[in-house]
Amino acid sequence: MLLHVPQVLHAQAVRDMRAALDAADWVDGRATAGAQGAGVKHNQQLAADSPLARTLGRQVLQALARSSLFRAAALPQRFVPPLFNRYQGGGRYGMHVDGAVQVLPDGENLRTDLSCTLFLTDPQDYDGGELVVADTYGTHEVKLPAGDLILYPSTSLHRVEPVTRGARVSCFFWLQSMVRDDGQRSMLLELDQALQKLRARHGDSEEILALTALYHNLLRAWALT
């Protein structure tokens, strides 16, 4: 499932975050790439352990906790602390797959089920820089307004096209979901969204209660917590 979550951050929050990021120290992005990724990765990042990355990363996770669409789609269990990257002057990231397991700051392992990119630059401010995600239905180009987020399965091959004008600044991170299987997670989201629409249209009813119980019982059957 490739899912667009609009307005995770409002305009002022994006501007504040950008002001801090534009004044920050950036390092070569290859520091966090695996052997295959390092060969094709040409961008800059904030050091993962920098106080600024930690502070802004917490703000991003707090904003996501307020998004019911994100929570219903991702069913998050644990997150890798968010990182920040910048592409400019032809910077790009060739086709790659993200590592299946990431080590958290506390030394625990996290299985990457979902990858997230939160755009922090408006599309009119740079050329290129599309996130291209390949799945079984072909490839999808993603370039979203600042403050919007894209969620996609970490199993997908993906790339970032060269940025030929301006700078593309984003926040990116991975999460382990309570529901490991992408198909099961997608069905739960469809059921959740349909139920919300039914409830808004007809109010509560015996049938909606029965379907809500079914949602929770499926989640109970599939969740690994």
Ligand code: NI
């Ligand atoms: Ni990647």
